Amino acid sequence: MMANLFSSFDPSTNFNSTLNWMSTLLIFLFIPPTYWLIPSRWNFIWILIINTLHKEFKVLLKENSSKGSSLIFTSLFSLILFNNFLGLFPYIFTATSHLTLTLTLSLPLWLSFMIYNMIFNFMNMLAHLAPQGAPQILLPFLVIIETISNIIRPSTLAIRLSANMIAGHLLITLLSNSGSMINIPILSILILAQILLLILETAVSIIQAYVFSILMTLYSSEN
Template structure:
């Protein structure tokens, strides 16, 4: 019995009170052998086509000064977030990206690596980036303060955006499903249709959010070069 509405996001289980639900995060390793097949199947061919499109798009966003192979970092990020978002739509599977533990760990590690690289190797560019071109001299201290604050909160905004969108959809599905015991039988079909539409919407949100967090991370990395 669900004692709390947010208990569906509880990572603990009833087996010796161990957080075994986090093991769903590593189920993507089962799909890695697809890339080693001598004759790839249709799923792998379709996924490879998506990866090639993402590689070209990230390459254009990062510009000609990017390192070779740097796009694979963001392709891996997209794959990891997308897999966990879609996996959480199945019943009885824990959505790890609905917790700040995972999303903040991903965004904070990427942001720290960008900042360390930028301030160590391109410190002059980082200072110039704090003041937009054409800013009056009297507004420069305020612009530096605003740009510093906006730069610091970037990993938090990325993590909260991903977590909030995943939690909101799951909560809405849970609330609608909990009302099925209190409505007449002739409304069950309507409720099922609404649930199916919401599930389609959540599938689109899962793809969009993984794409958004990857694109924003790519744009943030482009600012340090």
């Protein structure tokens, strides 16, 4: 029995299983067959999405960036989207609702950008802390604000993704728990609301994966 509603997002107590993190590895069961099976319509749709994202990331990245760097963010989008979709199925742990995974995705990339900036582009990184044309009396405050906003970037990325995934799942869980205590006419309305929420959560899964990868691409382009 769950101690509270948020226990459903705890990988150690959810359904008394310690293998919940294995859901992040299910991608290896779905993707490899696309390399030896005849491509279906879904494969063509996925290839179209990947190509579109690749072109968009190339526009955001600088021209002198390393070749193939956009593939990192395309793979990041695919990983987050897959885990977001898996969380919509019953009895599958939503890995992206946990800060352990989201911070693991955002923090190393952000650290690599910062280390690269400090080694190869240190003066330009300092120049970004003071906006051009700002009054000199405000420069100390602007430097502090820009420094803090730069430091909290990985945490804001991680919290945004996990909070959005938790919010929709909590709402669906709360509505479904009240289904056994209401009559048939209201239950039909509840089922319709649940279907609409699932459609909304599907859209949120796509949007949050896109936002995470786009923001990480923008942080990379600043370097």
